[in-house]
Amino acid sequence: MxxxxxxxxxxxxxxxxxxxxxxxxxxxxxxxxxxxxxxxxxxxxxxxxxxxxxxxxxxxxxxxxxxxxxxxxxxxxxxxxxxxxxxGEQGRIVVGFTSSAPFHPFVPKVLRVFRDGHPRVSMVLEEGGTADLVAALREERLDAAFIRSPVPDGEGVAVHALLREPMCAALPAGHALVRRTRGRTLRLADLALEAFVLYRRVSGPGLYDAIFRACHDAGFVPRIEQEAPRIVATLNLVASGLGVSIVPRSLSAMRLPGIAFRPLARATHLTAPIGLACRTVDHSAAARNFVSVVRRKAREEGRGGS
Amino acid sequence: MxxxxxxxxxxxxxxxxxxxxxxxxxxxxxxxxxxxxxxxxxxxxxxxxxxxxxxxxxxxxxxxxxxxxxxxxxxxxxxxxxxxxxxGEQGRIVVGFTSSAPFHPFVPKVLRVFRDGHPRVSMVLEEGGTADLVAALREERLDAAFIRSPVPDGEGVAVHALLREPMCAALPAGHALVRRTRGRTLRLADLALEAFVLYRRVSGPGLYDAIFRACHDAGFVPRIEQEAPRIVATLNLVASGLGVSIVPRSLSAMRLPGIAFRPLARATHLTAPIGLACRTVDHSAAARNFVSVVRRKAREEGRGGS
DNA sequence: CCATATCATATGTTTTTGATATGTATAATG
DNA sequence: CATTATACATATCAAAAACATATGATATGG
CATH class of the missing domain: 1.10.10.10 (Winged helix-like DNA-binding domain superfamily/Winged helix DNA-binding domain)
Known part of the structure; x- marks a missing residue:
């Protein structure tokens, strides 16, 4: 036949x-x-x-x-x-997130843009720590991941920097600094004597180290009181009054009760990156399309936003 | 490709x-x-x-x-x-009937036998007068038809004789002959003076002529009072007392109120045939199978029943 | 570093497919 | 009724496709 x-x-x-x-x-x-x-x-x-x-x-x-x-x-x-x-107009991609990534408006926006442009591609979202995400990427259980670390590059996985956002201080609502800085920015040195709550270095060494370095530049060594597994958990600890923290500004959109956010003075140059991790050689056309859409959008955003 | x-x-x-x-x-x-x-x-x-x-x-x-x-x-x-x-194990056949044919138990029985043996062949049943059936057969709207006429042969259509059944007299319930013949057979001569109801010659010349000839042999010319388009209609007329009729014995299974059936004496040799009309050359294997199943079954029946 | 496993390439043979020319049968036509 | 036209079948040949054999290239594993 x-x-x-x-x-x-x-x-x-x-x-x-x-x-x-x-x-x-x-x-x-x-x-x-x-x-x-x-x-x-x-x-x-x-x-x-x-x-x-x-x-x-x-x-x-x-x-x-x-x-x-x-x-x-x-x-x-x-x-x-x-x-x-x-x-790549049809298929399935699995996209990973660091827990804090979706708070930045860019992420949901770019997801919607891709979905609109590739209606036959089904998207699955998965949350995880940076290390897990990169491992999953390598094992092809993931096609791309939004992460905050600037440099877990290497061995088949590349990270494209998408954009940086300022960080801000997260203070317990009743804290003395909250009243003193109402409507103003905070200098990092103001926090020199405070107890810090940061999320675990192993979960994302990039932010941790950047904050440490910035404090050092401001002339003090932060006293780490507590570590949390995720950024969101960090905020919960801050809300319970265990200390202050420094988080990407997009987190302030959460409006958690018990937390006050304060912008940091420009001079700190403390910014949180958002990057897209993906395989250096990717066989899935849908995944390649996704990466290129995200990067293009990030460049446009960068021009428009700066 | x-x-x-x-x-x-x-x-x-x-x-x-x-x-x-x-x-x-x-x-x-x-x-x-x-x-x-x-x-x-x-x-x-x-x-x-x-x-x-x-x-x-x-x-x-x-x-x-x-x-x-x-x-x-x-x-x-x-x-x-x-x-x-x-x-011919799959497909569709359309089977026609003269109105009186399905009363003979052979017909439903053989239909069931065929259906059991050819479960993938769907059967459509259609009633009609003999002439219509033969025309439909010729135009391939029908694949086979059970008819009572012995001889509308010719021009691509053949009729296979399947079996013959005795005829019997149908009398109005209140008729004098009913009482006089209770439990007995009737001779045709007994009906010499009666008014007859027969179904139209054009609808089925076979039976009509056979009855006429038998009466002639019995020494009288039947007085035809009324003609009906179908055998079943004939019985309704008899039930209303318009006359007597002679019908295939299988019709007596109807048990119509107002009608009494009486067997005819053997000597009359008045029998009603059942035949299967089909095309002499038929391209449908399902139809050919149907015809052969019906004929084989009729031969078996003939042996077993005689 | 060598042996092994596996896919790719090169070349010749067989099989399949298609084209041209011709035959045959039936219906339409004068 | 003979003739013509139409359409399918058959025969033969040419072209293309598929396959087989032999060999090369490459990466893995001991």
Whole structure:
């Protein structure tokens, strides 16, 4: 059996005429007669009754016609689908997040942009620590991940810097500094004597080290009172009055009760990056498309926002 | 595109291995490599990543694999269906009836036998007068018809005699003869003076003429009071007391109120035939099967019943 | 670093497909 | 009723496709 046989058969059945069908198929009549006969022989079934003015379908042919049409249509559909998948217009991608990433408006925005541009690509979102995300990326359980670390590069995984956002101080609502700084920025030195709550270095060394360095530049060594596994947990600890913290500014959108956010003075140069981790060679076209959409959007954002 | 390509593709995808797939397909490895490459070129899509220990499916290949399997299965299914149709195990037949035929138990019985033996053949039943049935047969709107006429043969339509059943007299319930013949047979001569209700000669000349001839043999010319379009209508007229009639015995199973049936004396040799009309050359295997089942069953019945 | 496994390439052979020329049968036509 | 036209079948040849064999390239694993 061969798709050619089905195509020839359908055309002959539609024309009721071998010669005309051959014309439509762009071949000569004798080969078409032969192919039809070959099909009949293979099936062991007569498909057409040869009349002096054309051919007539048998019951068997009528039974086959519908199926043949459907099969040919299915084949076309399948091929189109493969091409779409290869172009990345169809498929599935799994996107990972560091817990704090989705708070920055850029992330949900770019997800929506991609979804609108690739409606046949289904997206699965997954939260996790930076290390887990990178491992998952390497094991192909993930196609890309929004992370905050600037440099867990290497071994098949690359991180594209997308944008940086200022950080801000998170203070317990009743703290003395809250009143004193109402409507003003805070200098890092103001926090020199405070207890700090930071999220664990292993979970994301990038931010941790950056904060440490900034404090050092401001002339003090932060007293780390407590570490939390995630940024959100950090905020909860701050809310319970265990200390102050420094977090990406987008977190302030949370409006947690018991927490007051204060911008930091510009001079600190303390910013939190958002990066997109992905495989250096990625076989999934959908994933490649996703990465390029995100990076392009980030560049546009950078121009528009600065 | 070619079914061979799909078959090769599915095998390679399942084995993850061109060499092993070639083995399973009964061909050598180089042609298989070529065919896969040709398929990729035609699609403009890479389907496999060649690794030193086999090949790996791309997203596109995974997308195609399901469709390819389904299509190959559909093709097999379609071919099987064509063969079944050609053998008459699948399809549709339209069977006609003269209105009185289904009263004889043979008819429903043989229909059930055929249905049990050919579960994939759907049957459509159609009632009509003998002339209509034969015309429909000729125009291929019908595949076979149970009729009572012995001889509307000719022009592509043949009638196979199936069996004969005795006829009986149908009398209005209050008629004097009913009481006089309780538990006995009736001789035709007893009806010499009665008014007759017969169904129209044009609707079925066979029975009409047979009855006329039998009366003639019994020494009288029946007085036809009324004609009805169908046998069932005839009985209704008898029930209203318009006259007596002579009908196939199987009609007595109706147990109409107002009608008494009386067997006729054997000597009358008045029997009603049941025949099966069909085309002399029939292209539908299902129809041919139906005719042969009915005829075989009739022969068995004839042996068993006599 | 060598042996092994696996896919790719090159080249020749076989099979399949299609084209041309011709034959045959049936319906339409004068 | 003979003739013509139409359409399918058959025969033969040419072209293309598929396959086989031999060999090369490459990466893995001991």
């Amino acid at each position: 061969d798709l050619r046989h089905l195509r020839y058969f359908v055309t002959v059945a539609e024309e009721g005429h071998i010669t005309r069908a051959a014309e439509r198929l762009g071949i000569q009549q004798p080969p078409l007669s032969q192919q039809i006969r070959a099909l009949e022989t293979e099936l062991g079934v007569q498909l057409f009754r040869r009349k002096p003015r054309g051919v007539e379908l048998t019951d068997a042919a009528r039974a086959l016609l519908g199926d043949a049409r459907r099969i040919l249509g299915d084949v076309d559909g399948a091929l189109a689908k493969v091409r779409r998948t290869a172009r | 070619d079914l061979r390509h799909l078959r090769y593709f599915v095998t390679v995808a399942e084995e993850g291995h061109i060499t092993r797939a070639a083995e399973r397909l009964g061909i050598q490895q180089p042609p298989l490599s070529q065919q896969i490459r040709a398929l990729e070129t035609e699609l403009g899509v890479q389907l496999f990543r060649r690794k030193p220990r086999g090949v790996e499916l791309t997203d596109a290949a995974r997308a195609l694999l399901g469709d390819a399997r389904r299509i190959l299965g559909d093709v097999d299914g379609a071919l099987a269906k064509v063969r079944r149709t050609a053998r």
